[in-house]
Amino acid sequence: MLSIKNLEVGYGKIQVLHGISIDVPKGKVVTLIGSNGAGKTTTMRAVSGMIKPTAGSITLQGKRVDGLESYTIAKLGLAHSPEGRRVFATMSVTDNLTLGAFPRLTGSRPKGDVAGDLERAMELFPRLKERRNQLAGTLSGGEQQMLAMARAVMLNPEIVLLDEPSMGLAPILVEEVFRIIASLKARGVTMLLVEQFAAAALQVADYGYVLENGRISVHGEAERLRDDPAVKAAYLGGG
Numbered sequence: 001m002l003s004i005k006n007l008e009v010g011y012g013k014i015q016v017l018h019g020i021s022i023d024v025p026k027g028k029v030v031t032l033i034g035s036n037g038a039g040k041t042t043t044m045r046a047v048s049g050m051i052k053p054t055a056g057s058i059t060l061q062g063k064r065v066d067g068l069e070s071y072t073i074a075k076l077g078l079a080h081s082p083e084g085r086r087v088f089a090t091m092s093v094t095d096n097l098t099l100g101a102f103p104r105l106t107g108s109r110p111k112g113d114v115a116g117d118l119e120r121a122m123e124l125f126p127r128l129k130e131r132r133n134q135l136a137g138t139l140s141g142g143e144q145q146m147l148a149m150a151r152a153v154m155l156n157p158e159i160v161l162l163d164e165p166s167m168g169l170a171p172i173l174v175e176e177v178f179r180i181i182a183s184l185k186a187r188g189v190t191m192l193l194v195e196q197f198a199a200a201a202l203q204v205a206d207y208g209y210v211l212e213n214g215r216i217s218v219h220g221e222a223e224r225l226r227d228d229p230a231v232k233a234a235y236l237g238g239g
């Protein structure tokens, strides 16, 4: 589905990613874990076209997408739920979700049933359903984060990039986010997940990559990484 090969990305003179390769097969959940500043967000931003790589390639369903604009990549079916709460504050919850479907209406992919998908998104995120007419800017931080995730789902995407969907959430909402990720997985949605809760991410994921200082240090089946002593010590609280 998504194939990243020897990717190099930097900001000005500072190189952040030093030739990383990641594969996300169709229908699988792949997680990228690593310490603060390792380059996880940078990887996501490069894949969705927000920053241009300096070397390497990014292929989505066999088509090179590195160098393409974000909107073009979204039209090809890649949804990005970015770190932080990027919602349209002065628009309602429903309007934010409807906008999420916009790239698919203008692209060459099947347009599908936007109204039906809106209802399904509301079912998946009951908190948003209760607040469907509320302005997004007046939602709590956690609710805004859910809205960003739900908006990504509204693209009816081939693949979703989820960057720290649980960041800053109360424990009960963290659980809800992971429940939602698991239900998306059960629906067959392909995902690349960056998460601070590495243990929970490796529970829901099929495969994992560890990013250290812009290089992949270890990768493997999620189950194997959960048992890897070095991964445990560094990212799973030593347990």
Ligand code: ATP
Binding pocket: 011, 014, 016, 034, 035, 036, 037, 038, 039, 040, 041, 042, 043
């Ligand atoms: P975190 O878990 O803290 O979000 P991360 O693994 O997502 O970390 P990135 O946000 O990708 O890390 O950042 C990787 C490195 O790139 C960091 O050293 C960061 O300071 C640097 N960086 C990120 N964005 C920029 C920018 N716009 N300009 C310059 N340097 C940047």
